[in-house]
Amino acid sequence: MKKNVPLAIVLVLGVLFAVQYFVPSRLSQRLYDTTLEWDIIISIPALAIAVDSLVRHHVVRIRQRRKGWGYSWVYLGAAAVMTAIGFSGGISEGGLFMNLFTFALAPMQSTMFAILAFYMTSAAYRAFRARSPEATVLLLSAFVVMLGLIPVGAALWRGLPGLSEWMMQVPNMASKRGITFGIGLGSAATILKIILGLERSWLGGSE
Amino acid sequence: MTMSTDPWVWLAALLSLFIFSYLYKDNPLFKFAEHLFTGLSVGYLIVIYYNNIVRSYLLNPVLADHRWVLLVPFAIGLLYLFRFIPKLSHLMLIPIAITLGIWNGIALPLTIEADIIRQMQGTMINTSMFRNPWDPYTGLAVGILIAVGVICTITYFFFSREHKGALKVSAHIGIWFVMIGFGASFGYTVMARVSLLIGRLQFMFTEWIHLIK
Amino acid sequence: MKFLIALSKIDRRVVYLLLALAVVVPMIVSFNVRFHVDRSTRDLFEAVDRIPPGGQPLMLVFDYDPQIMPELDPMATAILRHCFARGIRVVGVTTGAQGAALGERAMARAAAEHGKRIGEDYCYFGYKLFLSMIYFGENARRALPVDHYGRPFDSLPMMRGIRNYDDIPLVIDLAGSSILNSWIVYMGARYHVRLGAGVTAVMAPDFYQFLQTGQLAGQLSGMKGAAEYEQLVVERGYAPAKGLASRAMNAISASHLLLIALIVMGNVGYFAARRAKPKNPQGGA
Known part of the structure; x- marks a missing residue:
């Protein structure tokens, strides 16, 4: 039962919306329209799961004093500070939140990918052979x-x-x-x- | 040569250097920057998600426009949170099933049309190709070459039968097409990776150290 | 022979240094070059250029994040300059959270350059779910209820009369992931949206098939595509000077030549080492 109900939902909705594409009647169109709007809202609480999985790993690492647990404080602190600034100060361009994005988050993230150029060059030089x-x-x-x-x-x-x-x-x-x-x-x-x-x-x- | 006096630019430059330091070897500065960056991105995601999604699609329509009916899908979405109650965690499968059903139902005919039927159309020899048969992009000769290339590539990846006889020849031609494709991809990947490095160094030598005008 | 073998044994730190120099030096010693413009870039440019000024807006989708910003930001800037100089209205949106900040900055900068007003000449809706963009095909007002700054759809003058994708003559997705494929599948196949693309060079080779079938109206491929677009914008008189991508092409040229030289050296060393190796009397490899 626990698994049959979800399987039945997937079957019914899957068939319904696959067929809907070929039957553009007013009724089916309205159903499609409403479903899309509802599904946007259904997905909203899923953010909590995403945040949980992103945070849980570091909380456990700190609790168990695993190697590098100090860095987990950096991670959690940064997440908390960024969230607090965003909620208290807003997200407008030129504000603290956007400045942290532009001058801290964005440079680090783009540098992370920029260093790949070095590895790619080195790997191509070493391994690209006309064998x-x-x-x-x-x-x-x-x-x-x-x-x-x-x-x-x-x-x-x-x-x-x-x-x-x-x-x-x-x-x-x-x-x-x-x-x-x-x-x-x-x-x-x-x-x-x-x-x-x-x-x-x-x-x-x-x- | 001068340097920026903007503390934000200095912050960006120093954090970039922390990440670049990994080129020498893994070190505490890199680890610090790595964790700072992932933490900041979680905070950023939460705020933007709330501002652009939760407020736009749920709070405003319900509280300002009084569209109370939208609380129904929200209640269904709340079933996701049963993940945190192990005994009732199976209830989380309901919103997942709804989303899977909708997405897969919508995607099935569209995937077949966009990725299969339209690609088959593009591979077929058609009468317009006879107008200028030697045109390097739209001519008949190229049309035949594309058809051969596509069919041979597919046979190269067809492992349900042993590659013998005609299948072997076809698969062998397929490898050549695949190799040209991979070579082209490699060429473009080089440009992509170097572009990212250029972007970063452009910042370092334009905005931080004013070396480039 | 030893020298030839040594060619394939350069220390990795020397390789790193050579690459850094190949990128930095051409940036300092700047020189202006004209380059070949691909058909796919020209097609996208023409598709934008055919949109009547002051009429229905182009939709620009900022589906990228900071890690690939150097490739896609110049594309966004060049397209926005083209649109604003020609008087084409633009609707900006992104389906990636981090694209929200990048899109906002690109649009605000280009709008300020051309004295464009938000709500009348351009709108920015920021981060929306991909599902919302599918929903846009049914009901634009409900799909994008408020813009990035919290202004309701109905209060934005240029959005009046926009019902769904039928009122958007061209959508350009600037993407660094398979999200472009989703746009082709969902919006292209279902709503027959006229789609254009700006993609990272890594992805570019995978999308030529959609150009040939007409599922994409045109495509910009990586930094080169952005530089080509900048060149077209200047040639047609929409901007006085080229932008960042054109300047970066010098560094790309140098780094490509360096990499080709390194691969050739590596192969020379490899074959020299193979020749120098004593033959196995048993005939093994």
């Missing part, structure tokens, strides 16, 4: 695209940017489309399995 004919094609394709993207490429050979663009729009596109077909069919199959109750991992537990 086989296939790897050589990959390497040449990468060179053409990289040179085609920059003005120096056009200086080397005027046709290079055009060749690079053609590679993106024809052979690259064909291969990505082949992969998209697989993803599309896989997604459709997974959706059907969820609607029909064959895929039950979302129920949790052993099923």
Whole structure:
């Protein structure tokens, strides 16, 4: 019973809304309209679950005095301070909340990704080898695209940017489309399995 | 060469340096910045979510417009909170099931249309291709090349049968297309990663140290 | 031979330093270059340019966060400059919480440059759930009840007459994740929304298939796409000078050349080492 009711809900709503697409009557349209608005509101309390999972790990780490527990105070303190500032001072541009976003959060987050450039360069230098004919094609394709993207490429050979663009729009596109077909069919199959109750991992537990 | 006198710019620069320090090795300054950043983002999420979602879709319509009916979906959403009561945690599955049902129902025909049917249409040889058969983007020759590329790529990822005979040839051609695609992706990834570094260094050398005009 | 083998054994810190120099030096020694504009960029530019000034608004979706801001912020700025200089109204929104701050800043800056007024020339709705944007296809007023600053939809003059996506001639999603695919699937297939995209370079190769089928009207690919758009905006007289992306292209050129050189050196060292290796008498690899 505990699991049959949710499975029945998924089946009924899944079939209903899949069919609704093909039956654009006023009634079905109204149902669709109301459901969308309601689902926005249903999702609101889910934030509490998200915040809980983000905070719980650090609370446990502090309680158990696990390695690096001091940093968990930094995490919880930052979260609490940012929340308090946002609720008390508002979120307008130029305020303390937005300044903390612009001059603390944003620089750290973007630097975190900026350092990837170093690792990528080092890894490509160490591992990108023309070991086989296939790897050589990959390497040449990468060179053409990289040179085609920059003005120096056009200086080397005027046709290079055009060749690079053609590679993106024809052979690259064909291969990505082949992969998209697989993803599309896989997604459709997974959706059907969820609607029909064959895929039950979302129920949790052993099923 | 001068330096910024704005304390906010200094804060941004120092925190960026803390993160950059990881390039040397993991260290307490990096760890401090890492935890500060994740903590700030949780606080930011809570405030923005409340301001832009909770107030807009629930509090204002109910309290200002008196649309009391919206308390029904909110009550359903509150079932999520039973997660914290282990004995009743199965009730949390109700809002999850509603959302899953709606999303999957809506998504099924749309995914088939956007990711399968439209892609099949784009792969088919059509009469317009005969008008200028050698056009490098819309001509017949390219149309055939795209069709071959797509079919061969699919066969390369088809593992339900052993790659023998025609399937082997097709899969082998597929690998070449896949390699060109991956090579192109690599080329673009290089640009993407370097762009992020440029963005950061542009800030450091434009706004913090006034080295670049 | 030893020298050739050594080419593939450069210390990682030296590689890091070389990359840092390849990025910083071209930023200091600035030079202006013209570059090839891709069809996908030109298509997006033309799609924006065809929107009648002062009429129905373009929707710009800031689906990105600070980690990919250097690629997508210049796109947002170039598109906004184009729109505002041409008198096209803009509705800004994001389905990512962190995009809310970035979108607000980009819109406020561009609007200030062109003397545009909020509510009349542009609106900013900030962070909304993706579900809200699907709902926009049914009922714009209920989907975006208030803007980012708490002003009701009905009090915004330029939103009068906007019922759903039928009244939005073009939606441009600036994205760094698979959210763009969701826009194509949900809004493109269901509401036949005319979609354009600005994507990070990592994602760009995956979306050419949607350009070919017409599911995307045009696409900007990474920093290069932003630089191309900036070039078109200047060439058509909508802005006096190019922006950040064009300046960054010099650094991208240098870093690409460095990486190609490093990969070639690595391969030379690899093959030299393979040649130098004594052959296994048993014939093993």
